[in-house]
Amino acid sequence: MATSSPALREAQHDLETQANALSKLQKDIAKNHQVRKQYTIQLGENELVLKELELLSEDANVYKQIGPVLVKQDLAEANANVRKRIEYISGELKRLDGTLQDLEDKQNSKKDTLLKLQQKIQVLQAGKSKS
Amino acid sequence: MADGVPKGTVKPLASLISVEEAQNAAKRVHEAIEEREKEASYIERFITENNNLFKLVHTLPDQLSHPIMVPFGKAAFFPGRLIHTNEFLVLLGDGYYADQTSRQTAEILHRRGNVLESKLESLKAMMLDLQAEASFFESTASEAADGLVEIREDYIEEQPTEQKSESGLSKPNIISDDEECAQAMSRMDVLEKLEEEACSDDEDNDFECSSMFSALKLNDRVQKFMDENRFSAASLGPSSGNCTQTSPSEKSTRTNPDLYKFDGAKAHLVAEDESPCVKAISASGMVKSNVTERPLFLSTSKEGRADCGSKIEEVPTIHHSKKEKDFGDNVGDRPAVNRADHQKAFTGSIVEHSHGMPSKQTSESSDLSQVSSSNAPTKPVSRFKMQKGGR
Known part of the structure; x- marks a missing residue:
């Protein structure tokens, strides 16, 4: 490669940076998936809680664990809190879906550019070997 | 193969899907399955824990207090008593707790167990998929x-057009083949037609016999054309001896036999002998449904069952099994005929066909079975013949 032309070197450099960007994107996507999974689990749990809270009798004592202590809460308040939380999580999930879609699009375009770069390099190398 | 049968393509499966890729895919799916299995075992553990807790909650309020060893730090215990055995602080999830009685707790646990079960079910379904x-x-x-090969063949031709195309194909190609063969084939066609007529005359014995007789004569001619002329008029004589009269239809056919080709034969039948044709028509109609089969062979074979064997001898390779069953008196003649026909039929390179055709043949055979199970053996042979003609 010591004899490679500046164009070829540049192309290879380009390819490297693009590949790095792509791997970063893929990491992001993986992270996003992880977060999304967690949120889905939480959503399921909160829905369970809501169901149980609705089944509780009016005068039941409800506590919320905050750190190491249990704080007594009104049932209605707890109910409202859980609802709000479910809403929040749903919104978050939607947002995550959007970003995930975005990232995947970016990933695909990056892959395309990478492919093109590879082809270019191959052409360059072929020309080199011929000359 | 590909050049011989232009309407189909044969590709090795390996060229379409590389072995490694398929194996990799299988591996990945297996990994996914393992993941699911882990999840399932996790959930199963939850379920058993839940069940244990459920039992405990049920038994705790049985007594006012339970003597227990209270954990103190990591390694120490001290004796104590559980009181308020009917009061539980239940974690509902997400940091929410509720004061509950034993019964209420049991209910909550029961619901939780149901949720877990449904999750497990869905996981199992996923794993099955x-x-x-x-x-x-x-x-x-x-x-x-x-090294399996993929055979693709467009299914375009409908039955009627198929018949035409077949006959059209076979005729010119025969000519292109060696002359002897071509002549023999055309003779055969005529003979088949005659047979059909004879068959259509089924109920009318005289007609039948006469037509058979003529068919036999024609057959002899055909045989002479062939290099291996094994069955002579003499051998045929006894079987056809009882047929002496000449039927009008037979005459007409004989006058210009070459005019009657496969498709023509049927039409001719319909036009000439109205009543007897019913059989022949029905038979040929059935044959039509079988796309690739040569119609006449089938129809003749079908009717051949009802009549005597001399007819059948013309279309012999097709009929082995049937002939044997139906026509005991002709047994002596048959083998020779069969041999001759074999030679005729197999002059083409059959091996190629047997390679290229399998998928087709199976489908055909299913079709055939509907027509008549006994006809099944006829199919490949006639197919070969046809193929040979087509070559």
């Missing part, structure tokens, strides 16, 4: 490795 996928990938990989 994945397993099916994995087995598919594996079989594909092994098939590709075994």
Whole structure:
């Protein structure tokens, strides 16, 4: 490669940076998936809680664990809190879906550019070997 | 193969799907299955824990207090008593707790157990799907490795057009083939037609016999054309001896036999002998449904059952089994005929066909079975003949 032309070197450099960007994107996507999974689990749990809270009798004592202590809460308040939380999580999930879609699009375009770069390099190398 | 049969393509499966790729896919699916299995075992553990807790909650309020060893730090215990055995602080999830009685707790646990069960069910269903996928990938990989070929053939031609195209194909090609063969084939066609007529005359014995007789004579001629002329008029004589009269239809056919080709024969039948034709028509109609089969062979064979064997001898290779069953008196003649026909039929390179055709043949055979199970053996042979003609 010591004899490679500046164009070829540049192309290879380009390819490297693009590949790095792509791997970063893929990491992001993986992270996003992880977060999304967690949120889905939480959503399921909160829905369970809501169901149980609705089944509780009016005068039941409800506590919320905050750190190491249990704080007594009104049932209605707890109910409202859980609802709000479910809403929040749903919104978050939607947002995550959007970003995930975005990232995947970016990933695909990056892959395309990478492919093109590879082809270019191959052409360059072929020309080199011929000359 | 590909050049011989232009309407189909044969590709090795390995060229479409590489073995490694299929195996990789199978591996990935297996990994997914393992993941699901882990999840399932996790959930199962939850379920058993839940059940244990459920039992405990049930038994705790049985007594006012339970003597227990209270954990103190990591390694120490001290004796104590559980009181308020009917009061539970239940974690509802997400940091929410509720004061509950034993019964209420049991209910909560029961619901939780149901949720877990449904989750497990869905996981199992997913695993089943994945397993099916994995087995598919594996079989594909092994098939590709075994050198399986993919045969594609467009299904365009409908039955009627198919018949025409077949006959059209076979005739010119025959000419292009060696002359002897061509002549023999055309003779055969005529003979078949005659047979059909004879068959249509089924109920009318005289007609039948006479037509048979003529068919036999024609057959002899055909045989002479062939290099291996094994069955002579003499051998045929006894079987056809009882047929002496000449039927009008037979005459007409004889006057210009070459005019009657496969399709023509049927039409001719319909036009000339109205009543007897019913049989022939029905038979040929059935044959039509069988796309690739040569119609006349089938129809003749069908009717051949009802009549005597001399007719059948013309279309012999097709009929082995049937002939044997139906026509005991002709047994002596048959083998010779069969041999001759074999030679005729197999002058083309059959091996190629047997390679290219399998998928087709199977489908055909299913069609055929509807027509008549006894006709099944006829199919491949006639097919070969046709193919040979087509070559």
